C-alpha cells in the first residue's frame with residue numbers, strides 16, 4: 001500500500017557527503033573526457049586540475065564541472081622560486097593541488113581511471129567509499145581479525161581491548177584498482193597481460209610501524225590532519241628518478257601518522273585503471289628507485305621523531321633533516337630532495353597561513 005502522502009512525491013535530494021569540504025585533484029597531460037563517466041559522483045564537487053607539460057596547450061574540461069585549473073605558468077607565478085619543489089613532466093605535480101586547496105579533504109585520481117563495478121555489477125562510487133573510510137576511525141594499534149570494526153555488520157572481536165575500541169582519526173584512505181594493477185616496470189615486463197580481476201571486499205587499517213607502497217591513482221586524505229606531509233617528491237624533468245613520487249609521500253605520511261597517532265587505511269574502493277603506461281619508459285624512470293628503496297625502506301623503518309614534533313610541519317622538517325643526514329650518502333639526489341621537502345613546507349605555510357606550523361597550538365596535528 002503506497003502512502004498517499006508520499007505517492008508521486010519526489011524523493012528529497014540528499015546533499016552529497018562533504019560536498020563543500022572536499023576537492024578532487026587531477027593531474028593531467030590529456031583531455032578530461034574520463035570525467036563523463038564520473039559525472040554522477042563528481043559533478044557536485046569542486047575540481048582542482050593540475051595541467052602538466054606544455055602550459056600553452058588547452059585542456060578541455062567537460063561542461064558542468066566546477067573547477068580551477070593550474071598550468072606550469074600558474075605554479076611558477078604563485079610559488080615564485082619555491083615552484084622548484086613542484087615536479088614537472090610527472091604526475092607528482094598533483095601535490096600543487098593539495099597545497100592550493102582550501103578544503104579539509106582531498107581526493108586525487110588519475111585521468112585514466114574509470115568507474116569500476118562490484119561483483120554484483122553495481123557501479124562503485126569510489127568517492128563515497130573514501131569519504132566513509134576517512135570519517136570512520138582507524139585501528140593501527142591492535143589488529144581486528146574481522147577487519148574494519150566500524151563497517152555495517154562487523155564489530156570488534158573477542159579479546160580486542162576495550163580501551164582501544166574508539167580507534168584513532170583516519171588521515172589517509174588508499175584505494176585499489178581493477179584491470180591494470182599498479183605494478184613496477186620489471187613486473188609489468190614479465191607479466192604484460194596480467195590484469196587484476198580480484199575484487200576483495202575489505203578495508204584494512206595498516207598497522208602502526210608498518211610501511212606500505214602508496215599509489216596516487218585513487219587516494220583520499222584529510223588535509224588538516226596530514227596535508228603538509230603529502231608532498232609528492234621531486235620527479236620527472238631534470239630528476240634521476242620517476243614514479244616514486246607517491247611512494248615517497250606514502251613512506252613520509254606513514255611514519256608521521258604513526259608518530260601522531262593517526263590512521264591509514266587501504267582496500268575499498270576500487271577504480272578501473274584503463275591505461276598501462278609503457279613498461280620500458282617506466283623502467284627507465286624507476287630503475288634507480290628499485291636499488292635505492294632497499295636503503296630507503298630501512299631508513300624509514302628506523303625513523304624516530306622527537307616528542308616535541310607535535311605538528312605535521314614540525315615532523316616533516318625533522319624528517320627532511322634525517323633524509324639529508326642519512327640518505328644523501330646513497331645519492332646526492334636525496335640532499336636535493338631534503339631541501340625540496342623544506343621548500344614545500346615553506347610554500348604550504350605561505351599558502352595556508354591559518355594552519356602554519358608556528359600558529360598551531362602544540363599537539364594539534
Ligand SMILES: O=c1ccn([C@@H]2O[C@H](COP(=O)(O)OP(=O)(O)O[C@H]3O[C@@H](CO)[C@H](O)[C@H]3O)[C@@H](O)[C@H]2O)c(=O)[nH]1
Pocket residue numbers: 026027028029030051052053088089090091092093109110111112182215216217236242243244245246275276277
Ligand atoms: O608527465 C606526466 C605523466 C602523467 N601525468 C598524469 O598523471 C596521471 C598518471 O599518469 P599515467 O596513467 O600515464 O601513468 P601510470 O603509470 O598509470 O601512473 C601510475 O604510476 C604513478 C607514477 O607516479 C602514478 O601516480 C600512478 O597512477 C595521469 O592523470 C596523467 O595524465 C602527468 O600529469 N604528467
Ligand SMILES: [Mn+2]
Pocket residue numbers: 110112273274275276277
Ligand atoms: Mn595510469
